Amino acid sequence: MEARQAVDPKYHNDPEYAGVQERANAGLGGYRAAIEAALFAASSASYEAGEILRALDPFDLDKMYGAAHAQEDAARVAEFAGLDKNDLPDGKDPQRTAAWWSGLGEEEQGLYLAAYPDRIGTLDGLPATARDQANRTVLDMRLNDYALREGDLGFSDRYNYRSLNALKERLDQTDTVPAHKRLYLLQFSTEKDGRAAVAVGNPDTAQHTAVQVPGTSNQLDNVSSQIERAGKLQDAASEWLPGRGREVAVISWLDYDAPEAKFQFPDFELNPAIATQGRAQDGAEDLRDFTHGLRAAHEGERSHLTVLAHSYGSTTTGAADAGGQGLDADDLVVLGSPGLTVDRADRLHVDPGRLWVGAAEDDLVANVASGATLGEDPKSADFGAQRMFVDTKGHSGYWDDGSQSLENQGRIIAGLTPDNNANR
Secondary structure: OOHHHHOOHHHOOOOOHHHHHHHHHOOHHHHHHHHHHHHHHHHHHOHHHHHHHOOOOHHHHHOOOHHHHHHHHHHHHHHHOOOOHHHOOOOOOHHHHHHHHHOOOHHHHHHHHHHOHHHHOOOOOOOHHHHHHHHHHHHHHHHHHHHHOHHHOOHHHHHHHHHHHHHHHHHHOOOOOOHHHOEEEEEEEOOOOOEEEEEEOOOOOOOEEEEEEOOOOOOHHHHHHHHHHHHHHHHHHHOOOOOOOOOEEEEEEEOOOOOOEEOOOOOOEEOHHHHOOHHHHHHHHHHHHHHHHHHHHOOOOOOEEEEEEEOHHHHHHHHHHHOOOOOOOOEEEEEOOOOOOOOOHHHOOOOHHHEEEEOOOOOHHHHHHOOOOOOOOOOOHHHOOEEOOOOOOOOOOOOOOOOHHHHHHHHHHOOOOOOOOOOO
16 A cells, blocks of 8 residues: 555545554654644744744644655744754763753754754763753654665665664553653664663752663663663662662663674674774764763752663773773673773773672683783783672573672662672
């Protein structure tokens, strides 16, 4: 069925019509609400904007391609209301971005969200609620676009369509959960293997915020497993705090191109990129901007910020903290690390006394690869970091339920020191 059949009345008796119409309108409800709010704001902002409102085509929102047309209409309204697309920040300075947003009125913020969600959702320094609203809008539009072309999608687009549908389902599942378990979509992209940053809890209001940076073979299609890991870390930290989770937010940050690898025999396979710092250095600035954006957007007193990194994610984290102004983290935890791109802990911005290194005794990455090509072994005494006791096995067991490995990560997120008593 062609796209025009979804809106042409003569096709309404077609048995396929209901299904096409349902897919066409999936996710548009929230976007309609955003557009209606923007139109109302613009109509009260100026006579000129009111004139352009009368020229808009309300039928756009009922078409299969209505989301794209609605965004075009919102952009026209924003322009006539005096908002210039060129005034949007370039995203290179989270503090400046935060100041720009706070200087806007509520109506202006609504117009920018409706007109340019693809830009707003990527800006570090904006409130998590604004980024979440913008990114969910873009996610809905992307899914509608894929639905329109579903019969003609190539392999890459089918992968993206399937992955984004799974992401949306995961987000929708938490719409009715307690506030501290709500998910915020802070970033997503289908570039290369796909990227996403999702917060469990609102980092703008949390007293303790953690950023989890995953390692090899993590991509868009397994974001749900990373969200589950973030939820475990939030629960582990909550055990040591009076609010039982209400004051903790944990973010799964996969906004870099993690190398692909298989570590399970007989399918052991290594990507040459794992042995070089290239992808870590490429993602370092984005991670720095993200954590500085969290600082800029936070409300009230300074939050205790912990960055936790696993495997090659620790290499990216090390590169990020070594360069520029660092990550501005209070604590840094690395697990199963092959190296942090530096030869000593004091080459990083974090206090060496707050750099925690965990390595299972049978973790091949931490015990064989570490110190080879990605920096000196961070668990060695000469490196100058602090050891964190772990009681789990293998390269990916650090989040096993009931483990002291998970408990110690929770303690650090809560601002405590880990319990390194192996005999308790």
